Amino acid sequence: LSNTSVVDSPSTSSSSSSPMAPLTVDTINPKVLECEYAVRGEIVTIAQRLQDELKSKPGSLPFDEILYCNIGNPQSLGQQPITFFREVLALCDHPAILDKSETQGLFSADSIERAWQILDQIPGRATGAYSHSQGIKGLRDTIAAGIEARDGFAADPNDIFLTDGASPAVHMMMQLLIRSEKDGILCPIPQYPLYSASIALHGGSLVPYYLDEATGWGLEISELKKQMEDAKSKGISVRALVVINPGNPTGQVLAEDNQKAIVEFCKQEGLVLLADEVYQENIYVPEKKFHSFKKISRSMGYGEKDISLVSFQSVSKGYYGECGKRGGYMEVTGFSPEIMEQIYKVASVNLCSNISGQILASLVMSPPKVGDESYESYSAEKDGILSSLARRAKTLEDALNNLEGVTCNKAEGAMYLFPRIVLPQKAIKAAEAAKKAPDAFYCQRLLNATGVVVVPGSGFRQVPGTWHFRCTILPQEDKIPAIVSRLTEFHKSFMEEFRD
Numbered sequence: 206l207s208n209t210s211v212v213d214s215p216s217t218s219s220s221s222s223s224p225m226a227p228l229t230v231d232t233i234n235p236k237v238l239e240c241e242y243a244v245r246g247e248i249v250t251i252a253q254r255l256q257d258e259l260k261s262k263p264g265s266l267p268f269d270e271i272l273y274c275n276i277g278n279p280q281s282l283g284q285q286p287i288t289f290f291r292e293v294l295a296l297c298d299h300p301a302i303l304d305k306s307e308t309q310g311l312f313s314a315d316s317i318e319r320a321w322q323i324l325d326q327i328p329g330r331a332t333g334a335y336s337h338s339q340g341i342k343g344l345r346d347t348i349a350a351g352i353e354a355r356d357g358f359a360a361d362p363n364d365i366f367l368t369d370g371a372s373p374a375v376h377m378m379m380q381l382l383i384r385s386e387k388d389g390i391l392c393p394i395p396q397y398p399l400y401s402a403s404i405a406l407h408g409g410s411l412v413p414y415y416l417d418e419a420t421g422w423g424l425e426i427s428e429l430k431k432q433m434e435d436a437k438s439k440g441i442s443v444r445a446l447v448v449i450n451p452g453n454p455t456g457q458v459l460a461e462d463n464q465k466a467i468v469e470f471c472k473q474e475g476l477v478l479l480a481d482e483v484y485q486e487n488i489y490v491p492e493k494k495f496h497s498f499k500k501i502s503r504s505m506g507y508g509e510k511d512i513s514l515v516s517f518q519s520v521s522k523g524y525y526g527e528c529g530k531r532g533g534y535m536e537v538t539g540f541s542p543e544i545m546e547q548i549y550k551v552a553s554v555n556l557c558s559n560i561s562g563q564i565l566a567s568l569v570m571s572p573p574k575v576g577d578e579s580y581e582s583y584s585a586e587k588d589g590i591l592s593s594l595a596r597r598a599k600t601l602e603d604a605l606n607n608l609e610g611v612t613c614n615k616a617e618g619a620m621y622l623f624p625r626i627v628l629p630q631k632a633i634k635a636a637e638a639a640k641k642a643p644d645a646f647y648c649q650r651l652l653n654a655t656g657v658v659v660v661p662g663s664g665f666r667q668v669p670g671t672w673h674f675r676c677t678i679l680p681q682e683d684k685i686p687a688i689v690s691r692l693t694e695f696h697k698s699f700m701e702e703f704r705d
């Protein structure tokens with residue numbers, strides 16, 4: 206053995222009697238250590254611990270419940286699913302009841318009809334079988350038709366990859382785009398940390414472009430150009446541009462001419478445009494309308510040969526909020542057949558996405574139409590949810606803007622408010638002493654005093670020296686007054702305690 210060259214691996218570096226653990230923080234993939242996802246970070250762990258404490262010792266804390274405003278998870282906070290969607294899902298998952306007479310009395314005629322239609326598109330009517338790696342072709346046909354109806358431009362079912370939510374689709378694209386840390390991805394700051402986490406996991410470089418808080422989180426092309434040049438000067442090859450529209454955490458809805466300028470920029474610079482449009486149904490202000498980047502690029506006369514565009518959609522948001530069903534898709538356009546083959550190959554490694562999510566994605570993109578039996582009830586449910594979200598956004602935005610040292614842009618869309626807080630120096634120093642970012646210090650004090658869980662702005666990145674937090678607009682309307690009063694009372698006492 207003494208002549209055998211032993212590879213110096215952790216398991217052989219210690220004596221044979223006590224081999225080191227097979228995996229330690231020193232031997233884990235460093236990209237995993239670098240990755241962070243604040244939406245379910247430290248503040249949520251503390252909240253869950255406090256929740257356990259409330260359960261085991263009622264009355265032990267200065268509040269009687271935890272109010273989770275950290276994650277865009279509507280149904281965990283009481284939002285009801287859309288009846289038609291669930292009727293179709295239930296029938297597809299148990300086709301045996303489709304033929305029973307009782308079913309006619311329990312399910313709407315159009316959900317029964319839709320379930321038959323969908324089952325006829327599934328080989329063997331087996332929702333328990335693997336599907337095509339891009340998803341069931343018939344469902345992709347439905348989604349493509351829905352995209353065409355939305356945009357007024359052709360969509361090819363073969364460009365659609367059904368995924369277990371938008372997250373795995375984003376990871377897939379990062380996997381294809383990033384070869385090393387020399388490859389950069391332009392991302393908005395503040396950004397939804399799926400992007401910074403995925404870029405870190407894939408060993409690439411996040412190239413920031415700062416949204417302008419003073420102009421309602423506007424995206425300036427000059428900023429894109431500046432960051433692009435800066436990256437190039439550091440030897441980074443920028444490969445793609447991420448746009449989140451409507452924005453998370455910032456809530457802005459891009460103006461059409463801004464979108465056109467972005468498409469032009471990507472075409473000129475040869476960048477892949479990654480358009481995250483999971484909040485396309487969440488628009489709360491009358492003066493803004495959602496336009497997909499697919500529609501914008503086609504309306505500019507740009508087709509397959511002019512721009513590489515990947516559009517992400519999800520069943521987790523909108524008025525449906527089916528986060529747990531894990532459904533979504535990416536529409537991949539403007540790539541060569543060879544690249545499409547590689548994307549298919551990567552998708553095929555995971556065999557297929559879950560079938561319920563696939564069915565839901567097709568329902569989201571092709572809901573009941575005027576004249577369908579379910580149309581009235583479907584519309585009432587959809588409008589009820591969206592108008593309530595708009596009211597909650599406005600109420601919270603006004604409450605935040607009434608707080609000393611707090612300014613909050615309007616939530617034009619999405620599901621969040623992202624107020625800026627100007628903190629007294631004494632609070633900044635107290636945060637430093639606690640070894641926390643000032644906004645994380647503020648959020649933890651807020652949680653400990655009120656049970657309200659929000660995410661520090663540092664978890665989304667922000668202009669250095671500015672501090673924010675992200676608060677969802679999702680607690681049911683009857684909970685909003687409690688959030689406003691707890692937050693207002695806490696903020697007053699915090700500012701008193703740390704007044705310079």
Ligand SMILES: Cc1ncc(COP(=O)(O)O)c(CN[C@@H]2CONC2=O)c1O
Nearest residue numbers: 276277370371372397453483519521533
């Ligand atoms: C902009 C954006 N893109 C993609 C996703 C991923 O969605 P899937 O569920 O389809 O994977 C989210 C989820 N929103 C997270 C989850 O809750 N709060 C958030 O900020 C998101 O906000």
